[in-house]
Amino acid sequence: MAEMSLCNRRPVNDEETLKALLSDTGGKEYYKQMESLDVDTDLLWSTISKTMNSRLKTWLSLCAHCGMCADSCFLYRISDRDPTQVPAYKIQSTLGEIVKRKGKVDNAFMRRAMEYAWARCTCCNRCGLYCPHGIDMGVMFSYLRGLLYQQGFVPWEMKIGAGMHRVYQAQMDVTDEDFVETFKWMVEEYEEDYPGLAVPVDKQGADILYTVNAREVKHYPEDLAEAAILFHLAGADWTVASKGWELTSLAMFAGDWEACRLQVQSVYDAMERLRPRRMVGTECGHAHRATVVEGPYWAGREDGLTPVPSIHYVEWLAEALREGKLKIDPKKRLKVPVTLQDSCNYVRNHGLRDIVREILSYIVEPGCFRDMDPSKEHNYCCGGGGGFNGIGLYRAERNKALITKRDQILNTGAELVVAPCHNCWDAIRDMVEEYHIPVKWSFLKPLVISMVEIPDHLKPKE
Amino acid sequence: MLAFLTGPMFWIALVVFVAGLAARGVWYVRGLNWQLDRVAYRAHPRAGIRGALRSIFYWLVPMGTRGWRVQPFMTVVFFVFHAGVVAIPLFLLAHTVFLAEKFGAWLPAMPQPAADVLAWAAAACIILLALRRIALPEVRILTDLQDWLILLLTAAPFVTGLFARYDAAGYESWMIAHVLSGEILLIAAPFTRLNHILLFFLSRAQLGADYGIKRGGLKGTDVAW
Numbered sequence: 001m002a003e004m005s006l007c008n009r010r011p012v013n014d015e016e017t018l019k020a021l022l023s024d025t026g027g028k029e030y031y032k033q034m035e036s037l038d039v040d041t042d043l044l045w046s047t048i049s050k051t052m053n054s055r056l057k058t059w060l061s062l063c064a065h066c067g068m069c070a071d072s073c074f075l076y077r078i079s080d081r082d083p084t085q086v087p088a089y090k091i092q093s094t095l096g097e098i099v100k101r102k103g104k105v106d107n108a109f110m111r112r113a114m115e116y117a118w119a120r121c122t123c124c125n126r127c128g129l130y131c132p133h134g135i136d137m138g139v140m141f142s143y144l145r146g147l148l149y150q151q152g153f154v155p156w157e158m159k160i161g162a163g164m165h166r167v168y169q170a171q172m173d174v175t176d177e178d179f180v181e182t183f184k185w186m187v188e189e190y191e192e193d194y195p196g197l198a199v200p201v202d203k204q205g206a207d208i209l210y211t212v213n214a215r216e217v218k219h220y221p222e223d224l225a226e227a228a229i230l231f232h233l234a235g236a237d238w239t240v241a242s243k244g245w246e247l248t249s250l251a252m253f254a255g256d257w258e259a260c261r262l263q264v265q266s267v268y269d270a271m272e273r274l275r276p277r278r279m280v281g282t283e284c285g286h287a288h289r290a291t292v293v294e295g296p297y298w299a300g301r302e303d304g305l306t307p308v309p310s311i312h313y314v315e316w317l318a319e320a321l322r323e324g325k326l327k328i329d330p331k332k333r334l335k336v337p338v339t340l341q342d343s344c345n346y347v348r349n350h351g352l353r354d355i356v357r358e359i360l361s362y363i364v365e366p367g368c369f370r371d372m373d374p375s376k377e378h379n380y381c382c383g384g385g386g387g388f389n390g391i392g393l394y395r396a397e398r399n400k401a402l403i404t405k406r407d408q409i410l411n412t413g414a415e416l417v418v419a420p421c422h423n424c425w426d427a428i429r430d431m432v433e434e435y436h437i438p439v440k441w442s443f444l445k446p447l448v449i450s451m452v453e454i455p456d457h458l459k460p461k462e
Numbered sequence: 463m464l465a466f467l468t469g470p471m472f473w474i475a476l477v478v479f480v481a482g483l484a485a486r487g488v489w490y491v492r493g494l495n496w497q498l499d500r501v502a503y504r505a506h507p508r509a510g511i512r513g514a515l516r517s518i519f520y521w522l523v524p525m526g527t528r529g530w531r532v533q534p535f536m537t538v539v540f541f542v543f544h545a546g547v548v549a550i551p552l553f554l555l556a557h558t559v560f561l562a563e564k565f566g567a568w569l570p571a572m573p574q575p576a577a578d579v580l581a582w583a584a585a586a587c588i589i590l591l592a593l594r595r596i597a598l599p600e601v602r603i604l605t606d607l608q609d610w611l612i613l614l615l616t617a618a619p620f621v622t623g624l625f626a627r628y629d630a631a632g633y634e635s636w637m638i639a640h641v642l643s644g645e646i647l648l649i650a651a652p653f654t655r656l657n658h659i660l661l662f663f664l665s666r667a668q669l670g671a672d673y674g675i676k677r678g679g680l681k682g683t684d685v686a687w
């Protein structure tokens with residue numbers, strides 16, 4: 001069969017292919033072609049034989065079919081307890097079935113599996129905390145995504161996203177020049193208010209190498225300025241890399257492991273080149289997980305660690321507040337009921353649960369913080385994780401998936417949701433729009449800037 | 463017949479059980495791969511072992527984890543059932559006598575009334591587990607033939623044992639059925655999901671190590687299971 005132009009097994013490696021995909025609005029033609037995409041069953045089986053080791057095989061065969069994981073999955077809960085939303089069922093009827101049939105599955109099977117992998121699981125890993133056998137279905141779904149990606153059965157936006165990383169080493173078409181220029185331009189915009197504000201590019205041996213989410217460059221450039229302002233006010237010795245500045249990885253959501261490796265390697269190269277004391281990433285969950293938690297493994301680093309110690313923005317901010325490098329004006333602390341969205345990707349997957357609460361203890365008036373129930377590592381996914389937010393084909397399902405978080409937020413009675421994660425932030429924005437709930441949501445940076453004391457020597461001269 | 467079952471056949475069953483499970487365990491551990499699993503087991507042994515032990519420990523304590531606490535009915539049934547299937551075979555007086563004959567070492571025996579209560583309770587739990595499989599849609603959809611088979615394999619030695627205890631007239635035949643079904647259970651263990659007798663510990667240890675090393679352990683955060 002002739003290979004199809006848009007939907008095929010080939011990863012996107014050049015701008016031209018990217019443009020062709022992008023011009024197919026909503027992926028209409030792409031999904032149509034997918035209906036006749038054949039499955040390379042030999043490739044599928046040989047990939048499984050090479051990459052499915054004892055842990056995954058045991059997870060599949062050990063499952064006691066006890067259903068204790070059912071209630072742990074927010075997608076099961078909001079689907080009127082539809083049994084086909086039980087995590088164990090979802091993975092057994094997709095990955096489990098592929099293994100049982102030794103890879104001999106057809107097009108219809110793969111398209112169903114795609115729906116399960118991207119619209120019925122956000123890889124939030126919550127179910128793994130509730131299975132007595134320690135079976136983590138989020139991990140297995142991520143593995144399944146890799147198999148589906150390799151076969152070309154991947155949502156349009158994910159194919160493009162992974163392609164962006166391959167072409168630009170960024171999740172969007174933002175070049176290295178765009179990044180540096182936008183950062184400089186934003187900093188200039190604020191120079192009058194903050195004399196001496198600057199963005200040091202490619203400085204050797206700085207204390208901090210700051211990495212961002214390409215979205216900030218393209219759509220939310222104020223975020224870059226805010227980061228610069230807070231580093232400036234804290235007197236931090238920081239820099240950004242003109243290459244290897246992107247922290248995110250849509251490739252991880254897509255299951256394109258080669259693109260994952262390329263992406264994190266570009267950041268690690270920047271670390272090796274500039275030798276900062278440490279890396280600080282922006283307020284993003286999946287990006288932190290990709291570059292700091294999973295990345296070392298993709299890059300083949302046996303210690304499981306990044307070349308220089310790497311921390312999330314919340315860790316840096318907590319430190320700056322704790323050590324008094326940033327001082328909060330107590331009069332300006334948040335006096336409305338505030339709640340916090342725990343990001344699965346760095347709370348459940350990297351243990352950063354208490355440190356965010358430490359930040360809140362500095363910026364929220366005592367008594368105003370209301371935790372969600374459940375919270376911390378037991379918190380539910382925002383509803384849009386794992387790429388769910390960005391997939392047009394599953395918009396209706398995603399909107400429904402927001403219900404869990406909507407109710408969790410409403411139950412706290414909070415007027416403001418602090419969401420130090422791009423994905424969660426987006427999900428909450430969409431939720432407010434979709435369900436008209438009376439809450440505001442915010443990253444930490446603008447909140448802190450609104451209440452931080454500016455040291456005299458950094459104040460603008462009259 | 464009984465002599466054969468309690469003699470050579472017992473040893474065969476025991477060897478299959480131990481060797482089979484051991485092979486399964488070795489295969490599991492050797493198959494772990496730091497890069498495929500994305501857990502640096504070797505680089506951080508202390509954190510890994512600590513996480514593994516925490517993970518096993520909390521899940522062995524009734525209501526020790528949030529997962530147990532949010533499903534109290536299942537938790538009670540589960541623990542009573544497992545207490546029965548672990549304690550009765552090892553600590554019932556008749557069994558300790560038998561094992562002492564075989565191995566020359568005595569395990570402490572539990573008092574007969576306690577053993578009776580536990581055996582009946584475990585038998586009741588088997589029925590509850592079966593009902594749960596049928597009644598709850600989220601369990602029913604997962605259930606396959608093997609689930610019923612292993613429940614049956616587990617129930618058989620219990621039921622026959624209880625009959626042997628109370629039906630003096632049929633004692634000999636119940637005993638044959640009892641020993642035979644017990645040995646079938648031992649032999650089947652490595653080849654069915656009964657292998658969780660060992661793999662529960664290994665799988666829990668693995669995820670515990672994952673959390674202990676990669677998912678927060680090295681940051682000094684212990685996951686609240």
Ligand code: SF4
Nearest residue numbers: 063064066067069131
């Ligand atoms: S809780 Fe674990 S063992 Fe039980 S059905 Fe879910 S995955 Fe399987």
Ligand code: SF4
Nearest residue numbers: 073121122125127138
């Ligand atoms: S990882 Fe999250 S979304 Fe996926 S099955 Fe488990 S609980 Fe559900």
